[in-house]
Amino acid sequence: MEEILKDLPEKAKDKHKENKKFFAKLRKKPPKHLDSQMQELHEEEFERTNCLNCANCCKTTGPLFTNKDVERISKHFRLKPSVFIDTYLRVDEDNDYVLQQVPCTFLGADNYCSIYDVRPKACREYPHTDRKDFHKITNITLKNTAICPAAYNIVEEMKRRIKL
Numbered sequence: 776m777e778e779i780l781k782d783l784p785e786k787a788k789d790k791h792k793e794n795k796k797f798f799a800k801l802r803k804k805p806p807k808h809l810d811s812q813m814q815e816l817h818e819e820e821f822e823r824t825n826c827l828n829c830a831n832c833c834k835t836t837g838p839l840f841t842n843k844d845v846e847r848i849s850k851h852f853r854l855k856p857s858v859f860i861d862t863y864l865r866v867d868e869d870n871d872y873v874l875q876q877v878p879c880t881f882l883g884a885d886n887y888c889s890i891y892d893v894r895p896k897a898c899r900e901y902p903h904t905d906r907k908d909f910h911k912i913t914n915i916t917l918k919n920t921a922i923c924p925a926a927y928n929i930v931e932e933m934k935r936r937i938k939l
């Protein structure tokens with residue numbers, strides 16, 4: 776996995792133009808069964824990919840924390856939300872709560888998430904490749920192909936299967 780992660784930004788850069796073109800077409804005319812096709816591609820990829828061997832998302836890019844996330848996780852730690860925020864979060868340029876630092880504080884050396892059951896919604900949904908109306912988040916996916924090997928593979932397989 777280390778080797779794969781090392782090469783991923785370069786591989787994603789090589790495919791950037793091609794992917795951008797493909798996504799532009801996808802946004803213009805999304806296939807009728809895109810949601811179910813994405814579900815299938817996502818499930819197939821995650822049968823092969825074990826996130827515990829990777830954790831690159833947790834190491835390199837933190838999630839956004841919604842107010843609900845903050846409430847749930849603070850409760851888990853028995854902290855006041857304001858104390859949790861002061862200890863772990865900061866406000867970014869888009870006015871969202873994000874981690875003060877990456878790798879994420881809650882990531883263990885064994886790649887397990889210490890707050891897995893109460894983790895932020897964005898962590899649960901990453902890399903968003905099984906999301907409804909996938910064609911609406913292609914800009915995020917374009918970025919994620921350089922971070923997440925599964926997202927990279929899913930996009931490659933999409934181009935093979937979905938003829939636009």
Ligand code: SF4
Nearest residue numbers: 826829830831832923
């Ligand atoms: S979601 Fe992607 S980047 Fe995150 S651990 Fe799984 S394969 Fe790695």
Ligand code: SF4
Nearest residue numbers: 833879881882888898
């Ligand atoms: S909260 Fe858990 S899943 Fe989310 S980035 Fe941190 S370690 Fe990863």
